Amino acid sequence: MDELLHDRFRRLERIEAPDLWNEAVGRAAEMELARRRTFTPTMALIAFGLLLAALAGTIAVGTWLDRETPSPVRVEYENGWLTAKAGCGVVGIDPTSFESRELVSGDSDCELPEFASFDSVAWSADGRWLAYLEPALTSPQTSESSAIWLYDAEDGEARPVGTCPGYCGAIDISPDGSLLSFGIGDGIAVKEIEGGAQHELEVIGLSSSPTFSPDGRQLLFTVSGGQTGVHVVDVAEVMQGVATGPTLVGRIVAAWDPIWSPDGTWIAFGQESAIRDPQSGTAYCCSDTTTSLWVVHPDGTGARQLTPTDLAQPIRPPTWSPDSTSIAFLSAGDTEESVALWSVGIDGGPATRIYESGCCVDDLRSPAWSPDGAWISFGVHLNGRPDESGTVLIRPDGSDAQMASTQVFDPVWQAIPAD
Amino acid sequence: MAAAAESAVTIEAVYRQEADKLWRALYAFAADAEIASDAVSESFAQAIRRGSAIRDPRAWVWKSGFRIASGELKRRSTSVHLIPDSSYFDPDVDTELLEALAKLPDRQRAAVVLHYYADAPVREIARRTGMSQISVRANLSRGRKRLKLLLGGDRHG
Numbered sequence: 164m165d166e167l168l169h170d171r172f173r174r175l176e177r178i179e180a181p182d183l184w185n186e187a188v189g190r191a192a193e194m195e196l197a198r199r200r201t202f203t204p205t206m207a208l209i210a211f212g213l214l215l216a217a218l219a220g221t222i223a224v225g226t227w228l229d230r231e232t233p234s235p236v237r238v239e240y241e242n243g244w245l246t247a248k249a250g251c252g253v254v255g256i257d258p259t260s261f262e263s264r265e266l267v268s269g270d271s272d273c274e275l276p277e278f279a280s281f282d283s284v285a286w287s288a289d290g291r292w293l294a295y296l297e298p299a300l301t302s303p304q305t306s307e308s309s310a311i312w313l314y315d316a317e318d319g320e321a322r323p324v325g326t327c328p329g330y331c332g333a334i335d336i337s338p339d340g341s342l343l344s345f346g347i348g349d350g351i352a353v354k355e356i357e358g359g360a361q362h363e364l365e366v367i368g369l370s371s372s373p374t375f376s377p378d379g380r381q382l383l384f385t386v387s388g389g390q391t392g393v394h395v396v397d398v399a400e401v402m403q404g405v406a407t408g409p410t411l412v413g414r415i416v417a418a419w420d421p422i423w424s425p426d427g428t429w430i431a432f433g434q435e436s437a438i439r440d441p442q443s444g445t446a447y448c449c450s451d452t453t454t455s456l457w458v459v460h461p462d463g464t465g466a467r468q469l470t471p472t473d474l475a476q477p478i479r480p481p482t483w484s485p486d487s488t489s490i491a492f493l494s495a496g497d498t499e500e501s502v503a504l505w506s507v508g509i510d511g512g513p514a515t516r517i518y519e520s521g522c523c524v525d526d527l528r529s530p531a532w533s534p535d536g537a538w539i540s541f542g543v544h545l546n547g548r549p550d551e552s553g554t555v556l557i558r559p560d561g562s563d564a565q566m567a568s569t570q571v572f573d574p575v576w577q578a579i580p581a582d
Numbered sequence: 583m584a585a586a587a588e589s590a591v592t593i594e595a596v597y598r599q600e601a602d603k604l605w606r607a608l609y610a611f612a613a614d615a616e617i618a619s620d621a622v623s624e625s626f627a628q629a630i631r632r633g634s635a636i637r638d639p640r641a642w643v644w645k646s647g648f649r650i651a652s653g654e655l656k657r658r659s660t661s662v663h664l665i666p667d668s669s670y671f672d673p674d675v676d677t678e679l680l681e682a683l684a685k686l687p688d689r690q691r692a693a694v695v696l697h698y699y700a701d702a703p704v705r706e707i708a709r710r711t712g713m714s715q716i717s718v719r720a721n722l723s724r725g726r727k728r729l730k731l732l733l734g735g736d737r738h739g
Contacts, residue, residue, distance in 0.1 A: 168729065168730075171733075172610070172679070174676050175609075180605040181619055183605070183619055183626070186623045187597070187622070187626035187630060188627070190624065190627035191627040191628075195631065346705070387704075
């Protein structure tokens with residue numbers, strides 16, 4: 164059926180598209196003409212007034228950049244806060260009291276670009292630094308940049324630390340809180356937070372944002388096309404400009420971003436059988452019936468399939484248990500519109516279903532296992548069932564399911580520092 | 583002036599490479615030739631004006647085009663579903679496909695069109711729409727399933 168869909172869409176090529184270049188040039192000229200009309204002598208007076216307003220605006224912008232945040236969040240190291248981007252702000256949920264509070268205020272003038280998703284947040288290993296993305300301050304509707312912000316959980320302050328030119332996808336922060344990683348164009352970048360130096364590595368066919376290993380020494384990402392597969396590179400080599408890295412598993416089509424185990428000894432990923440176009444040879448993702456969950460050591464050894472291809476296919480990046488022995492993942496449920504949460508041990512045992520929505524899933528967010536192992540969280544929205552929609556907390560054995568929030572988030576647990 | 587002229591040449595080169603495909607993708611997305619034409623014209627007009635300030639014109643015009651088309655759809659639509667533009671007559675138009683696409687939510691429709699028509703991998707779809715890769719995968723999975731259901735499984739139209 165996938166191939167039939169491709170065939171039907173290819174028929175669109177037969178439709179003759181109009182030549183709109185001259186119209187585009189004309190529109191651009193009209194825009195320029197309209198801009199120049201503002202500079203008449205009369206408008207100069209208005210321009211002076213606008214200049215005064217701009218000065219005031221600059222102060223306002225400066226205030227926005229140094230905007231006040233709510234009072235510092237007292238770090239609960241026993242549990243860590245459950246955090247997520249909420250529009251243009253960051254919220255935290257206390258998993259003991261389910262108290263929800265703003266860690267970073269969502270500015271009232273913040274405007275997310277259409278289709279935009281700035282949901283990426285990442286904690287340093289000591290639970291102090293939270294990196295997240297926001298639209299760049301200028302021209303948010305057509306901006307091709309994202310602003311990188313850093314929140315300090317100790318004093319509750321947030322500050323901008325740079326931008327991602329172009330679309331940079333998800334952002335990650337090194338365990339020691341000194342480096343950021345993100346995708347740029349056809350490559351990856353490592354940015355020093357202090358000093359702002361940025362080091363880049365060209366990766367042809369990059370298809371996932373890079374993530375730091377738990378020891379901070381390696382970056383993990385996937386490539387689609389060319390050297391298709393899961394890749395690991397040395398952070399120091401990227402910063403020195405001499406990076407190379409092995410392809411971990413042969414030519415696979417990865418279903419979603421690979422995930423480090425908390426102890427750094429495994430990488431989990433979804434593997435799909437590629438469907439190849441007989442004419443072009445291009446590999447297409449995906450066949451819905453042949454996705455399976457795999458793990459492999461970072462050196463490429465020990466590759467192991469954890470779920471059979473006809474079991475519930477993982478449709479989201481999974482989450483590791485804090486002891487690195489189990490993986491929880493969301494997948495298709497019993498019905499066309501339902502989803503289920505499963506848990507499987509890396510020792511090869513059968514997967515266990517923890518949660519079944521029963522129906523009508525409209526939105527779904529990746530699961531996250533708490534650092535103390537007590538909870539698994541995920542976001543779900545069920546059409547027509549607001550009381551069952553929001554950010555769910557559930558025990559790993561499937562018991563005690565409850566709503567941490569009525570809002571649907573991509574939850575990320577604040578790290579708990581090692582003793 | 584020289585820089586502006588060079589920039590215009592670059593944008594025109596991008597136009598020659600991308601505009602037809604972008605128009606067809608937007609036509610499939612919006613089910614409306616007028617919206618597709620307006621979005622393509624406007625996105626390239628803005629690209630011409632911004633010139634060298636745009637780092638990746640190709641990705642920029644796709645993202646801008648889908649943003650403009652989506653905004654226009656929201657402005658025009660008061661009904662739940664789109665109705666394919668029957669006034670744009672072309673014998674090669676797969677009306678059954680367009681009608682099925684029109685029944686998908688915006689994000690699913692965008693992901694499906696970019697995947698099946700533009701052959702874009704997930705990350706490229708994310709770049710062109712501004713969605714996260716997670717959102718792209720979810721919308722692509724659900725959109726694909728819904729399309730299969732609407733088009734009758736293995737029946738080939």
